[in-house]
Amino acid sequence: MIKILDTTLRDGEQTPGVSLTPSEKLEIALKLDELNVDIIEAGSAITSKGEREGIKLISQQNLNAEICSFVRALPIDIDHALECDVDSVHLVVPTSELHMKYKLKKTSEETLQSALEAVQYGKDHGLIVELSAEDATRSDINFLIELFSKGAEIGADRACVCDTVGILTPEKSIELFKTLSNSINIPISAHCHNDFGMATANTLCAIRGGAKQCHLTINGIGERAGNSSLEEVVMALHNLYNEKTKIITEKLYETSRVVSRLMKLPVSPNKSLVGDNAFAHEAGIHVDGLMKHTSTYEPLSPEEVGNKRRIILGKHSGKSALKYKLNLMEVSLNNEEFEEVYSKIKNLGDLGKYISDIDLKTVINEVKGHKIDEKIILNELTVVSGNKITPLASIKLDFADEDNKHKSIIETAYGVGPVDASINALRKALSGFADISLIDYQVSSIGKGTDALVEVVVKLRRGNEVVEVKKSQSDIIRASVEAVMEGVNLLI
Numbered sequence: 001m002i003k004i005l006d007t008t009l010r011d012g013e014q015t016p017g018v019s020l021t022p023s024e025k026l027e028i029a030l031k032l033d034e035l036n037v038d039i040i041e042a043g044s045a046i047t048s049k050g051e052r053e054g055i056k057l058i059s060q061q062n063l064n065a066e067i068c069s070f071v072r073a074l075p076i077d078i079d080h081a082l083e084c085d086v087d088s089v090h091l092v093v094p095t096s097e098l099h100m101k102y103k104l105k106k107t108s109e110e111t112l113q114s115a116l117e118a119v120q121y122g123k124d125h126g127l128i129v130e131l132s133a134e135d136a137t138r139s140d141i142n143f144l145i146e147l148f149s150k151g152a153e154i155g156a157d158r159a160c161v162c163d164t165v166g167i168l169t170p171e172k173s174i175e176l177f178k179t180l181s182n183s184i185n186i187p188i189s190a191h192c193h194n195d196f197g198m199a200t201a202n203t204l205c206a207i208r209g210g211a212k213q214c215h216l217t218i219n220g221i222g223e224r225a226g227n228s229s230l231e232e233v234v235m236a237l238h239n240l241y242n243e244k245t246k247i248i249t250e251k252l253y254e255t256s257r258v259v260s261r262l263m264k265l266p267v268s269p270n271k272s273l274v275g276d277n278a279f280a281h282e283a284g285i286h287v288d289g290l291m292k293h294t295s296t297y298e299p300l301s302p303e304e305v306g307n308k309r310r311i312i313l314g315k316h317s318g319k320s321a322l323k324y325k326l327n328l329m330e331v332s333l334n335n336e337e338f339e340e341v342y343s344k345i346k347n348l349g350d351l352g353k354y355i356s357d358i359d360l361k362t363v364i365n366e367v368k369g370h371k372i373d374e375k376i377i378l379n380e381l382t383v384v385s386g387n388k389i390t391p392l393a394s395i396k397l398d399f400a401d402e403d404n405k406h407k408s409i410i411e412t413a414y415g416v417g418p419v420d421a422s423i424n425a426l427r428k429a430l431s432g433f434a435d436i437s438l439i440d441y442q443v444s445s446i447g448k449g450t451d452a453l454v455e456v457v458v459k460l461r462r463g464n465e466v467v468e469v470k471k472s473q474s475d476i477i478r479a480s481v482e483a484v485m486e487g488v489n490l491l492i
């Protein structure tokens with residue numbers, strides 16, 4: 001069983017520009033515990049008062065996971081970690097000539113001495129100590145063996161090899177971890193960075209070489225190009241290397257999204273396993289294969305990581321994809337209608353358009369000669385904005401109630417700008433209708449000049465259904481509100 005130390009809350013939070021409040025740290029820690037990671041590196045207690053509050057809050061929860069703080073080889077750092085009631089410390093010691101000479105301004109003997117004193121201090125205070133060599137992959141191997149062996153003699157519980165600037169290669173990783181595993185008698189952990197995009201491969205090779213634990217982050221976030229991604233390493237271990245971890249893989253997608261939301265770091269659509277395109281298919285040949293046997297174009301099922309399969313219509317779609325979508329929508333078309341819808345989809349695709357469910361519904365309605373039913377109508381929209389007023393919008397919507405009687409609803413709202421105020425007023429007015437959330441809003445200008453058209457793209461979700469609507473207008477406020485209204489009318 002390979003042990004997982006999750007460092008999303010320490011190395012992950014070192015992503016430039018990211019800072020979590022104590023309650024946000026706790027929210028992520030709770031998710032990591034549900035995911036069943038073995039160890040949560042909750043932060044670096046020395047960093048700040050807020051950081052200590054966060055780590056302490058996590059320690060107080062009595063989680064299943066061991067709670068750990070990063071510390072330098074300094075008693076003051078260990079004292080701060082103790083203040084937070086952690087179970088363990090990730091005690092980091094720079095071991096390369098470069099780091100010792102220029103950063104610490106110490107000889108290797110002095111560095112070794114202070115490292116061992118810090119290990120002793122941690123053990124004397126009842127902590128589990130993971131003795132970690134920073135910049136280990138540019139360090140003298142004999143020095144690493146001496147540090148880890150002497151550390152183990154005085155009670156260090158685990159050793160960790162950090163590829164601090166991501167210069168390891170898979171071949172070297174196997175060799176390095178083999179040599180170290182044969183020379184020291186405590187479990188070794190791998191902490192890899194992604195500067196050359198090889199963090200996952202290097203971590204897997206470290207495990208092949210004998211590492212028993214690895215440091216990972218959700219979505220691969222972390223310093224610079226990030227750390228080894230938890231979802232990648234864990235799923236490769238389970239599915240490609242026949243190794244086990246305790247991770248409940250079905251919770252990976254939701255954990256990824258909680259981290260993304262709280263750290264304000266979007267997950268790239270093509271991120272392996274947890275990206276929204278990781279199980280999305282547009283090409284006709286692929287979709288046809290999938291419909292016959294999902295393994296033809298999926299190396300594992302999306303449910304294994306809590307993700308889902310998405311069939312996207314576009315220029316590359318074949319008829320199997322269209323049939324699949326029509327089945328989902330419970331729409332039946334005769335042959336002639338089907339061919340016409342298919343041809344219109346291809347034409348839209350050629351225009352560079354992403355074909356959302358709403359576009360497909362519109363095309364179907366066109367072909368069938370149906371008029372789209374607007375259930376809620378935007379009757380009035382008034383917006384006030386300027387340099388001496390908080391932007392304010394009022395909105396009036398008309399609709400028919402259950403007994404088909406005409407009703408209106410009027411709402412007002414403030415916002416940071418006129419668009420925000422309008423959308424806030426619309427949200428308030430719609431809140432009684434259905435649980436619809438605006439999950440994405442993007443705006444771009446088509447052309448130059450103040451009179452240029454703007455294109456607004458909104459994505460709305462109701463339950464499992466997501467619609468994307470584009471609206472082009474020279475008035476950004478109307479484009480925004482009308483796009484949301486169109487999406488809402490399709491979803492209800």
Ligand SMILES: CC(=O)SCCNC(=O)CCNC(=O)[C@H](O)C(C)(C)COP(=O)(O)OP(=O)(O)OC[C@H]1O[C@@H](n2cnc3c(N)ncnc32)[C@H](O)[C@@H]1OP(=O)(O)O
Nearest residue numbers: 011044046047048072073074092093094103104134164223
């Ligand atoms: C590779 C990694 O991810 S390492 C982890 C990085 N994490 C962090 O840096 C956590 C956030 N850091 C901080 O809040 C601050 O840097 C603090 C509170 C830790 C220290 O702040 P300051 O005392 O102002 O020091 P500053 O950040 O300027 O410099 C770091 C000091 O730590 C020393 N140091 C660095 N690593 C170690 C170590 N492992 N053991 C002992 N000392 C160390 C440096 O030599 C330097 O000491 P100096 O000031 O005597 O030259």
Ligand SMILES: CC(=O)C(=O)O
Nearest residue numbers: 011092134135162164
């Ligand atoms: C300790 C650590 O985070 C590193 O060396 O990358």
